Amino acid sequence: METEINDIRVIMKETYTRLVSFKSENNQESFNKEFLKILPKIYRYVAKRLNSAVSNGKLNKGMFNPNDFTDQLFIEVYDNIAEIKDENELHAFLFKKVDQLLEDSLVEEEFDHVFFENIDTYSKPEWDAMEEKYSRDGDGDFVMLEEMDDKSLNKDNYILxxxxxxxxxxxxxxxxxxxxxxxxxxxxxxxxxDRMNLGMRTVFQLFANEGFTLNEIANIRDATISEVEKDLQKARKILRNSIEKRFLIDSN
Structure with missing residues (x-):
């Protein structure tokens, strides 16, 4: 996972240099072709955000497609490439922009209090039933781009x-x-x-899946580092407790 993250950062730096060059030449066609090379990483993130909204009943199936947001991202990046001060900022800039596009369109999600109030009491059959319903109703609705066949990009890596x-x-x-x-x-x-509040879920995903530092996540989320750290700690605690209760305690 660490190797993949480092590879992505190198790719982003190389892409930034070429994007700036194409923009200075007003060559939008070449700019867009270059941007397409890094799009699958962003597309996957958008798809997961939309899947979460569908799973939580905050978004009807078919209402949006990841392309709706990644297409707009092309325009945002081309128009605002000058806001990126150096090659190290492109990665976080892309996620910050797409987060803004998503949150302008999606209904604010509420914390699922009932789920977390009862998380210690769910039996194994109840967990299995929830997982089956989740997989049927919310997970995997959006098909990835063809480029997602690349094994380094095609799915999330939730490392314990x-x-x-x-x-x-x-x-x-x-x-x-x-x-x-x-x-x-x-x-x-x-x-x-998917049952956490938006802040906790997004912070964990950006940290665990995308490899961003706390400082970078604070920038993406327009939050303080302490707020990001608090959300990450809460997310970890909830995940750890749920895993222990479901898989590691004999009574379950």
Whole structure:
């Protein structure tokens, strides 16, 4: 995962240089072709945000498509490339712009209090039923771009290291790795994330999936670093507790 993140940062830096050059030449066709090379990463993020809104009943299926937002992003980046001061800022700039486009269009999501108030009491059959309904009604609605066939871009990587961070917790993570396949853990993590408030969910996704630092996330979210850190800690705690209750406690 760390190698993938570093690769993305290198690609973003190289892309920034070419985008600036094409903009200075007023060559929008070449600008757009260059931008297409990094679009799958953004498209995946938009698709996950839209899937979450569908799952939470905040968005009807078919109301939006990821292309609605990525097409607008082309225009935003071309018109505002001068706002990016150097090659290190393009990555965060893209996510900040697409976040603004999304939040201008989507209904503000409410925290699912009932779900989290009862998270310690759900039995294994209840968890399985929720996961089945989630997979049927909300997850995977949007088909990725053809470029998403690239194995480095085609799905999220929820690594347990982002949830279990102390030495004691890492022992629990090893037990999970030994007893469950990766896809099962990912489905559970996404199910729980989709019921968090927007701030916690987005901060965790930007940190765990996209590899942004707390400072970069604060910039993307127009928040303070302490606010971002608080949201990340809350998200981790909820995810850790839900995983332990569902998969690691014998009573379940």
């Amino acid at each position: 290291d982002h949830v279990f961070i102390t030495d004691e917790e890492k022992e629990l993570a090893e037990k999970l790795d030994a007893s469950l396949n990766k896809e099962r853990i990912e489905r559970h993590v996404q199910l729980v994330l």
